[in-house]
Amino acid sequence: MGKGYYISKHLATAAMVLAAIALVTIIALSVVYNREKSKNAAKFTNATTSPVTPTPKTSNEPWDKYRLPDTLSPEYYNVTLWPRLVKNVNGMYIFTGISGVMFTCVKKTDLILIHSNKLNLTLFKGHHAKLMGQSGVTAPAIKTTWFQTEKQYLVIQLEGKLKPGKSYWLYTEFTGELADDLEGFYRSEYMEDGEKKIIAITQMQATYARKAFPCFDEPGMKAVFHITLIHDLETTALSNSQEIKNVIIDETAVTRTIFGPTKKMSTYLVAFVVSDFKYIITVYENYLFGLSKVRIWARKKAIEDGQGDYALKITQPILEFFEKYYNTSYPLSKSDQIALPDFNSGAMENWGLVTYRETALLYDPRTSANGNKQRIATVVSHELAHMWFGNLVTLKWWNDLWLNEGFASYVEYLGADYAEPNWNMKDQTILYDLQRAFAVDSLTSSHPLSQKKEEVNTPSEISEMFNTISYSKGAAVLKMLSEFLTEPVFAKGLGNYLKQFAFGSSVHSDLWDHLQKAVDQTPGVKLPYSVHEIMNRWILQMGFPVITVDTRTGNVSQKHFLLEPDAVVDRKSEYNYEWFVPIKWMKKHQVQDQLWLLQKSALHKPMKVSKNEWVLANLHVSGYFRVNYDLGNWERLLSQLKSDHQVIPVVNRAQILDDAFNLARASIINITLALRTTKYLLHEREYIPWEAALRNLNYFFQLFDRSEVYGAMQAYLKKQVKPLFEYFGIISSNWTTVASGHTDQFTQIIALSLACSTGVEGCRELTRSWFKKWMQNPHNNTIHPNLRSTVYCDAIAAGGTEEWNFGWQMFQKATVAAEAVKLRSALACTKVPWLLNRYLEYTMNPEKIRKQDATSTIGYIASNIIGQPLAWDFVRANWDYFFKLYGTGSFTFSRLISDVTYRFCTPFELSQLKRFQKDNAETGFGSGTQALQQAIEKTTAKIKWLAENKEPVLQWFLSESA
Known part of the structure; x- marks a missing residue:
């Protein structure tokens, strides 16, 4: 049960003082705005503000460190903010604000450091802030104030010392x-009914x-946080808390919306939006607050068209699921979720006001797949999982980001599975988290x-921490933890953890403490070591093991898995890259007792089997490790896939494919053995194995689509996918309908896409006739939404200027x-170089391609064999532009580097990469630094692998495609 909100006497006194100051300032701001409106402009001037003061030449001072002192x-x-949604005379959009923060002195100091970036602060008697003592305390006078621009501080030096245990009020305008x-408080623009609309929105995570x-x-x-927003009458203001008062200021024709106090929370979760959006609403029974509001906000047209209905439908059951799962009530009285035209991330878990890209919240059954x-x-x-894990209890520092994002990435499947129980969502973690994490x-x-x-x-x-490791590896490792603890024990420990640290912060070891208590309190749950000892090996050292099972002897061993086996690992580990590994397994048709591998190798006699049996380790892919076998067991598994693949669980069929290909890439097994795992696909109809196979085969496409291997590979894959294409042709009445099953619809997409790309007879004729029909009648698109991405891409690739335009x-x-x-991606499929170059130029024009979409659009172009060198040259030529725009803050920036270098596999391309690294060392790579290092490492590994494996791969495809 969450605690209610209480305010102490000295807080109340300070609030009244601030309210009086704020009222005067608001009135002044209102008068100013009234004058601005009468002039149809606003002046953005530094007349009453100080210029940015140069950083004094100092070393090792508190303001020279990125972390705040304790x-x-x-x-x-x-905080009161007033965004202006019209340009001033200088052609700028501005906001004005006043802010007060009450803080307690923990240690005696004559220095206040507070973050401030790109704000022009008003001067008060030559200083950027006012300081007042609370509860009869006299505040020392301000000696000097200045900005430390690199570390983004307002530095306030005092004449005397602040006293420990005493509270003070810092005020700024x-x-x-x-x-x-x-970033931060920013604007978004969109067109509706021929009119340009401006909205003001926020993205505070991580440092904005x-x-x-x-x-x-x-x-x-x-x-x-006490938030007040001043805004135009025709707009609505939203923030983390429920609005408690709306006051129309007549003389300025604006509204002042006052919001209730938030729960105690982090700055990165603060959010506010000013827009003319509409909403739909439902209510549900909340244990703490009675009826809680759930609202979906979006553009008027989107709400009117019903695009928010699906999100509204699933929000309530997901919230109810997490309340039960965490054994903790949803701690707020409302849940607003809003779809934004411009948003850099996919979504952001602001407490009580979750912000999304439109694609992540809005669903139109007529056009959405x-x-x-x-x-x-x-x-x-x-995002709703974060309302508890991340918002109610928050990480102390960003080095533990995985605890927030990995956890939400794991339980998102549980919440979605509860809302959509027929989708088999839990199985898809192997594709979207485990195998994705393995690749990095x-x-x-x-990194750990x-x-x-x-x-x-x-x-x-x-910003670099917002990566595949934090999200996907975090999810995979936590899933493994819940599997060997059992889900009830895992959930019990979580609930107790959330209760103890509610409205506070924690580190990962705090979670281990509570999970260990849950283990100790549960009869029958036994671990070989403590939760701390087991899990620290998984989170404090990077990488994962490959487990090798020798069924001839029963020996089980582990080794740090690296794609480049001869690579030197510079990062040291106190655990010497050994793990405590929980292994679930089966012997032919029978599930066996779980075993633990606690050292480099151990003899496990039950795994010694006869020539008529096979062993399958990592049953249901519950563990975060790859598996290798002796050759005899590999052969028996392949034989089983050929004779009756359904004996092996669906997710393990995907595991076999992915493990085999990556073991071959690491030169642990022969590449022809990996290729043989795809032969059974003639009979496979399930989505997860096909998707795993396609990802690995796409990697081969990227390696070989510029060499003689490509033709033979195409011929082989054409033979493998033809039965799948024909199967869906039959059950879909010659492609006039879609499959009824959720994942079957995904398999149908694979069948169409791979069949068309490999030239299966009848496929391209279908897609191009559908697209031509649409071109003849643009107002009536009869192509099924599921198939549109494939159809659009195939038709534009086969066509020319007319199709592209x-x-x-x-x-x-x-x-x-x-x-x-779908269309933005498909436009990158054209084979016409000048069209691709023009499209690349569009990414630098926000009127054509929104800033949030620029890097992904370049990535789409780079995935095209013709577009890849064009995209690489384009990014290099405009590196300063892209770095300035996205380099230090965008979570997608690292993806740009990996996308444009994904095909690199030659010594010349490696030399280009290294030259690029050297030439731009002065500008830097920001949040893409690690991605560049990974690109160099991947390219180096591919060069070596190709030298050893290109010829046997060619010969195998030639023999199998005949």
């Missing part, structure tokens, strides 16, 4: 730019709250889940975000 602790903020940079108001901008420094629906279910579940964690440039605090300091380093026109007219994404 001398002050914020209690609560009172400021002006900021309401830019379109997708300081761009909206001065604050102690670290996740562990939680406080209560089944995959769009699934994405909405998982993203909504992910098998490199020497990977929990890094040392000193390794994560700068905004770029923090038609696709571009439809993209510009698209009113459903999911449809726009």
Whole structure:
């Protein structure tokens, strides 16, 4: 049960003082705005503000460090902001604000450091802030104030010392730019009914709250927030808490919306939106607050078209599921979720006001595919999971980000499975988390889940933590933990953990403590070591093991798995890259007792089997490791796949495929053995194995589509996919309908896409006739939403300027975000170089390609064999532009580097990469630094592998495609 909100006497006194100050300032701001409106403009001037003061030449001072000192602790903020949604005379959009923060002095100090970035602060008698003591305490006078621009601090030096245990009030007034940079407090623009609309929105994670108001901008420094927004009459204001008062200020024709105090929370979760959006609403019974509101907000047209209905439908059951799962009530009285036209991340878990890209929240059954629906279910579940894990209990510092994101990435499948029980969502973790994490964690440039605090300091380093390791490896490792603890024990420990640290911060060891208590309190659950001892090996060292089972002797061994087996691991580990490994397994048809591998190798006699039996380790893929076998067991598994593949569980069929290909890439098994695992696909109809196979085969496409291997490979895959294509042709009445099963619809997409790309007879004729029919009648698109991505891409690739221009026109007219994404991706499929170059140029024009979509659009172009060198040259030529725009803050920036270098596999391309690294060392790589290192490592490994394996791969495809 969560605690209610209480305010102490000295907090109440400070609040009244602030309210009086705020009222005067608001009136002044209102008068100013009235004058601005009468002039039809607003002046953005530094006349009453100070210029940015150069950073004094000092060393090792508190302001030269990225972490705040432990001398002050914020209690609560009172923030009033007024975004102007019209340009001023200088052509800028601005916001004005006042902010007060009450903090307690923890240690005696004559220095206040508070984050402030790109804000013009008003001067008070020559200083940027006012300081007042609380409860009769006299505050020392301010000696000097200045900005430390690199570390993004407002530095306030005092004449005397602040006293430990005493509270103080720091007050500032400021002006900021309401830019379109997708960070902090920013603006978004969109067209509706021929009219340009402007909205003001926020994205504070990870280090952008300081761009909206001065604050102690670290996740562990939680406080209560009192938010007030001033906005035009025709707009609505939203924030984390419920609005408690709306006051119309007549003389300025604006509204002042006052919100109730938030729960104690981190600055990165603060959110506010000013828009003319509409909403739909439902209510559900909340244990703490009675009836809680659930609202879905979006553009008027989107709400009117019913695009928010699906999100509204699933939000209530997901919230109810997590209340039961965590054994903790939803701690707020409302849940607003809003779809935004411009948003850099997929979504953001702001407490009580979750923000989304439109594609992650809005669903139109007429134009959205089944995959769009699934994405909405998982993203909504992910963000709502954060309401407890991340928001109620928060990490102390960003080095433990995986605890937030890995956990939400794991339980998102549980919440989505509860909302959509017929989708088999839990099985899909193998595709979207485990195998995705393996791909990165098998490199020497990977990193531990929990890094040392000193390794994560700068905004770029923090941004880099939002990566596959934190999300997907975190999810896979926590899934493994819940499997060997059992889900009831896991959930019990979580519930107790959340109760103890509610409205506070924690580190990963706190979670281990509570899980261990749950184990100790549960009869029958026994572990070989403590939760701490087991899990620290998985989170404090990077990588994962490959487990080798020798069925001739029963010996089981482990080794750190690396794609480049001869690579040197520079990062040292106190555990010497050994793990405590829980292994679930089966012998032919029978499930066996779980075993633990606690050292490099051990003899497990039950795994010694006869020549008529086979062993399958990592049953249901519950563990975070790959599996290798002796050759005899591999042969028996292949024989089983050939004779009756359904004896092996679906997810383990995907495991066999993925493990085999990656073991071959690491030169652990022969590549022809890996290729043989695909032969049984003639009979496979399930989505998860086919998707696992396709990912590995796509890797081969990228390696060989510029060599003589490609033709033979195409011929082989054409033979393998033809039965699948024909199967769906039959059950879909010659492709006039779609399959009824959820994952069957995904398999149908694979059948069409692979059949067309390999030239199966009749496939391309279908897709191109559908697209031509649409071109003849643009107002009536009869192509099923599931198949549109494939159809659009295939038709545009086969066509020329006419097809591309038609696709571009439809993209510009698209009113459903999911449809726009399909078209934006398909436009990159053209084989016409000048069209691709023109499309690349569009990514630098926000009027054509939104800033949030620029890097992914370049990635789409780079996935095209013709577009890849064009995209690589384009990014190199415009590196300064992209770095300035996305390099230090965008979570997608690292993806840009990996996308444009994905095909690299030659010594010349490796030399280009290294030259690029050297030429841009001065500019830097920001949040893409690690991605560049990984690109170099991957390219080096591919060069070596190709030298050894290209010829046998060619010969195998030639023999099997005959």
